[in-house]
Amino acid sequence: MLEDKIIEVKNIKKICRGKTILDIDQFAVLKNKFNFIIGGNGSGKTSLLNILSLVEQDFRGEIYYKGRKINKDEQNLALRRKFSVIWQDPYLYRGNVFYNIALPLKLRNIEQSIIDKKVREMAGRLEISNLLEQSAYTLSGGEKQKTSIARALISEPEILFVDEATTNLDEESIYFFNSHFADLVTDEMTVVMVSHDRRQIKELADQITLLKGGKVKTTKTINDFNFELFGAGIETFIAELV
C-alpha cells in the first residue's frame, strides 16, 4: 500500500555561495510516522529540515503539503502554525519557563485558563513543574531543552521537526529524552528527526533517509531494512551509515 505523504519536495536545489548544498530529485515525509534524516557532517540534513519546515523558503524546486503546492513567495503563516521545530540549541525568550511554554498558545489567542491548565500539564510530563517560575536564562542545558520541547509540543503540531535535539545533552538527559519522547508525541503527529543517535533511530524510526553530499542516497522504511538485513540487525547497518 502506498504510504500517505504529508510533505513532498521535488527537484530541490539549494546553492549557497556557489556551492550546491542540496540536490534532491524527490523526497517525501510520511504522515503519522517517525521520519529520520541521517548522514555525516555537512551532508545537508539541517538544510533539508529547514526547507521541509518552511523555515527556509529560498531554494529552487517545489514543495507540496498534502499534495497541494506551496507558494514559496508567501509567508504561509497558517501552515507554519501547524509545524513546530525543536532545535539543537534551544532558543528561549526572556521571561520565565511558564511564559516560554505558553507563548505558542498566546499567539493563537487561546483563553488564559486553558493556557494555565495545558502548560502545567505539559510541564508535569517533562518533569519541569518546579521550574515554571524560573527565568529561562538561568536554566541548565537539559532544562532549556526540556522547556523548548514543551513549547514545541504545547500547540499539538501536525508536524514536529527535531534537529539533533540531544547532541548537547548529558547521558541522563538523553536517557530521559529517549524514554519519554515516543509518549510525548501523539498518534496524529508526524515527526521529522535529524539524529545521529543509533538508539533513537532503532527505537523510533519508521522511515530512514540517508543524505550524502546534499543528495538522498537512500530512503527506506524500517521494514525494508529488516527484510534486507535479516540477521544482521539494523544497528550494524546504521553504524555503517552515520
Ligand SMILES: Nc1ncnc2c1ncn2[C@@H]1O[C@H](COP(=O)(O)OP(=O)(O)OP(=O)(O)O)[C@@H](O)[C@H]1O
Ligand atoms: N548559509 C550558508 N552559506 C554557505 N554554506 C552553507 C550555508 N548553510 C549551510 N552551508 C553548507 O552546506 C552544507 C550542509 O550544511 P547542513 O548544516 O545542512 O549539514 P548537516 O548535515 O546538518 O551537518 P551537521 O551534521 O554538521 O550539522 C555544509 O557544508 C555547510 O557548510
